[in-house]
Amino acid sequence: MKRLTYVLVLIAFFTLTACGTTTGSRTGSGAAMGAAGGALIGSMSGNAGRGALIGAGAGAVGGYLHDQHRKGNID
Secondary structure (H helix, E strand, O other): OHHHHHHHHHHHHHHHOOOOOOHHHHHHHHHHHHHHHHHHHHHHHOOHHHHHHHHHHHHHHHHHHHHHHHOOOOO
16 A cells, blocks of 8 residues: 555656746746655655755755756757
8 A cells, every 4th residue: 555655646746847937837837846856765764854944945846847848948
């Protein structure tokens, strides 16, 4: 059951990352999904809080870069 939960969270993570139409919404959704994925991975190593912080940062950067790419500012 625990493994199924991890798989479902990861599927949601990849499906919903950087959703939105504005820079703020794409960055925010990337940060939220990154935090969820990071907490999940961090909980496996015993530190969900640190994983969530790292995941949120990585997700926010990813969402921002995705937004800039969609706008044509990054190749």
